[in-house]
Every structure is written in structure tokens, then in C-alpha cells.
Amino acid sequence: MIANNDDVMIQFDSVTRTFGDTRAVDQVSFHVRTGEVFGFIGPNGAGKTTSMRILSTLDVPTSGEAWIDGFSVVDDPDLVRQRLGWMPDGFGTYPNVNCAEYLDFFARSYGLRGKDRRRALVNVMGFTQLDQLANKPVTSLSKGMKQRLCLGRALIHNPKVLILDEPAAGLDPRARIELREMIGALAEEGKALLVSSHILTELAEMCDRVGIIEHGRLLAVGTVEEILNQQRHGDSDEPEKIKIELVVLSDIQFAKQWLESNDGVVVDRVAQKTLQVVMSGDTEAQADLLTKMIGAGIRVLSYSGKQKSLEDVFLTVTRGKVQ
Numbered sequence: 001m002i003a004n005n006d007d008v009m010i011q012f013d014s015v016t017r018t019f020g021d022t023r024a025v026d027q028v029s030f031h032v033r034t035g036e037v038f039g040f041i042g043p044n045g046a047g048k049t050t051s052m053r054i055l056s057t058l059d060v061p062t063s064g065e066a067w068i069d070g071f072s073v074v075d076d077p078d079l080v081r082q083r084l085g086w087m088p089d090g091f092g093t094y095p096n097v098n099c100a101e102y103l104d105f106f107a108r109s110y111g112l113r114g115k116d117r118r119r120a121l122v123n124v125m126g127f128t129q130l131d132q133l134a135n136k137p138v139t140s141l142s143k144g145m146k147q148r149l150c151l152g153r154a155l156i157h158n159p160k161v162l163i164l165d166e167p168a169a170g171l172d173p174r175a176r177i178e179l180r181e182m183i184g185a186l187a188e189e190g191k192a193l194l195v196s197s198h199i200l201t202e203l204a205e206m207c208d209r210v211g212i213i214e215h216g217r218l219l220a221v222g223t224v225e226e227i228l229n230q231q232r233h234g235d236s237d238e239p240e241k242i243k244i245e246l247v248v249l250s251d252i253q254f255a256k257q258w259l260e261s262n263d264g265v266v267v268d269r270v271a272q273k274t275l276q277v278v279m280s281g282d283t284e285a286q287a288d289l290l291t292k293m294i295g296a297g298i299r300v301l302s303y304s305g306k307q308k309s310l311e312d313v314f315l316t317v318t319r320g321k322v323q
Contacts, residue, residue, distance in 0.1 A: 007034040009161045009192035010055065015064035017050050024050040026216035027064070032192045034160075037183060039207035040196040041314060047216040048196045049089070052163050055194070056086040068161050082110075085154030089166040089196075093138045093146075100125070100134040103152055110157035120156055127182070128152040144175035151182065162186060162193045168202050180206050204310035214318045227313050242305060243268070244277045244286060249299040258296055262289065273301070 010032035017025040025047045032038040042048050053059040055066055057077040065072060071079040094102070103124060107117045125131040128148040133141070141149065147167060154162060164183075168176045176199075183206050187193055197203050203210060204224065211221045220227045248255045252275070256267050259277055269276040279285065283305075290303050 011067040013065050015061045018062045023216045028218045030211050035190050037187050037193045037207045039203035039210035042213035046213045083160045085159040085162045087150050087154045087164040091150050098135050106153050107156045124152045124155050143170045164195045200310045212317050219317045246303045247274050247301040255298050
């Protein structure tokens with residue numbers, strides 16, 4: 001049953017989708033709230049695109065149910081499409097059509113007329129910074145501009161929910177930064193966004209929560225810290241491992257040998273004057289190690305705990321399974 005909270009915009013409830021003997025999606029459940037950016041992570045063949053196609057009313061679940069803004073994707077697909085903007089990982093273009101004509105076509109397809117249609121075109125082209133390219137043929141756009149156009153198409157009817165499949169794929173660094181800023185602005189407007197990407201550093205910077213899917217199964221949901229805590233509780237018999245990155249002005253080899261002489265300390269990487277250390281213990285253990293280093297005459301320029309990234313979480317949770 002759909003969550004009772006009024007701010008739940010996307011609800012996936014025990015959804016399964018089979019293709020013959022293959023379970024592309026296997027009993028997956030998650031939700032996305034108003035103003036939230038939810039990252040959908042998984043290797044190729046994990047079930048991400050199938051899940052997004054179901055939410056976008058392009059496919060139907062074998063079992064389970066999904067809702068967009070309280071409307072069933074199975075029973076009320078037309079109402080769902082009015083509230084949903086779908087940005088696939090690739091989209092077709094038409095010959096002899098410029099950017100303004102392309103967006104105008106989709107505005108009309110969504111039933112926008114007169115002043116509402118013209119206002120939507122101005123707003124979307126301004127937001128995506130395509131207003132300077134209004135008369136440029138779609139087929140001549142760069143990859144980054146085509147992604148902006150595809151996002152504009154998803155936004156033209158001002159939906160409450162956006163589903164973006166690999167929106168940053170193939171973009172240069174500046175285009176990625178600008179796309180990330182646009183996604184943040186849309187979330188601030190109160191839209192709920194589900195974003196799929198293989199660029200985990202991008203997702204880590206833009207997402208409030210993530211869901212990690214593999215082999216059709218949702219393995220973990222939450223913030224990076226929440227998922228890390230779940231993993232720690234699952235391995236409660238093992239002491240916590242801490243990564244420390246430090247820069248020394250002393251002899252790097254002496255520092256390496258001294259560190260490795262301490263129980264529970266492993267030097268993971270050495271590069272010029274930088275060492276990365278993995279050790280067991282808590283923040284007290286970190287402070288004690290630094291005190292002892294200084295006492296041993298090692299000149300430490302910087303010393304900081306290295307927090308686990310989304311990439312670390314992904315590698316910890318997944319097992320490399322494919323379908």
C-alpha cells in the first residue's frame with residue numbers, strides 16, 4: 001500500500017518484473033519524497049532501467065505496485081504521465097527541427113495551449129540555457145546541449161516528479177557541474193527526482209539518499225552514512241577500520257616502517273610524502289597514533305581521517321553479480 005505521507009511522490013512497493021526465467025526486478029521497494037534527490041545505483045543489468053521504465057508507465061510490473069504522486073502506474077497511466085518528467089539515457093532526434101520547435105511539439109503534446117504554452121517554452125529554455133540556441137537544428141547540437149534539450153522536454157509540462165536515466169553520461173566536466181546545479185535547483189523547487197548514474201562521485205554530491213540495486217535486488221537504501229552503519233552492524237564482530245591520510249616532512253620510508261611496527265596499523269599507499277594508513281580503533285586511537293608519531297620524531301604536516309565515499313559503499317554492498 002502507498003505510504004500515507006503526503007510528501008511521498010514516488011512509491012515502489014514489492015515490485016517484481018520477470019522476462020522468462022530472468023527476474024530483472026525482484027521484490028524492490030523504496031520511496032522518494034518531495035524535494036529529494038534519490039540516487040539509483042547499480043551495475044549494468046542490475047534492474048535500474050527496468051524499474052524506471054515501470055515508473056514511467058513504459059512497462060508494467062509482473063507483481064507489486066508503483067505510484068507517482070499517489071496515482072498507480074498500472075491503473076492510472078495517463079494521470080501519472082501528467083505528473084512525471086522522463087529523461088531516458090538516449091533520445092531520438094528529428095531532421096529539420098530546431099530546439100524551439102522540438103520543445104514546442106512536446107508542449108502541445110502535453111496539452112499546453114496559448115499563453116501557457118509560450119510561457120512554458122520561455123521558462124524551460126531559460127532554465128536549460130537553450131534560449132540562445134532556439135533556432136539551432138537539434139541534429140547539430142553537442143552532447144551536452146542535447147542532454148539539456150532532453151531535460152527541457154521532461155520539464156516542459158512542469159511535472160512534480162522527474163526520473164533521469166544517466167543524465168551526465170558523456171558530458172564534459174563543465175556540463176556535469178551545470179547539470180548538477182540544475183538538478184539541485186529543481187529539488188529546491190520541491191520536485192522529487194530519481195537519478196540513475198554510473199558516475200558515483202556525481203551522485204554523492206547531488207543526492208540526499210541512494211538505493212543500491214544488484215541482480216534485481218535492492219541491497220541497501222539510505223544516506224551513505226546510514227548504509228555504512230548498516231554494514232558495520234552486520235559485521236559487529238570485526239573491529240571498525242579507519243582510513244587516515246597523512247603528509248610527513250620526515251624520511252618517508254622511516255615513517256612507513258615506524259607505522260607498520262604498530263599493531264593493527266597497515267600502510268595502504270605511499271606517494272611522495274603522503275601515506276594512507278588503515279587501522280583498527282576509534283577517534284581516540286587516531287589521536288594516540290598521532291601523539292606517538294610526533295614523539296618518535298616524525299614531522300607530520302597533515303593528518304586526517306578519510307571518510308568512506310559512495311564508491312566505497314558501493315563496493316562494500318555489491319558482489320559483482322550480473323544477469
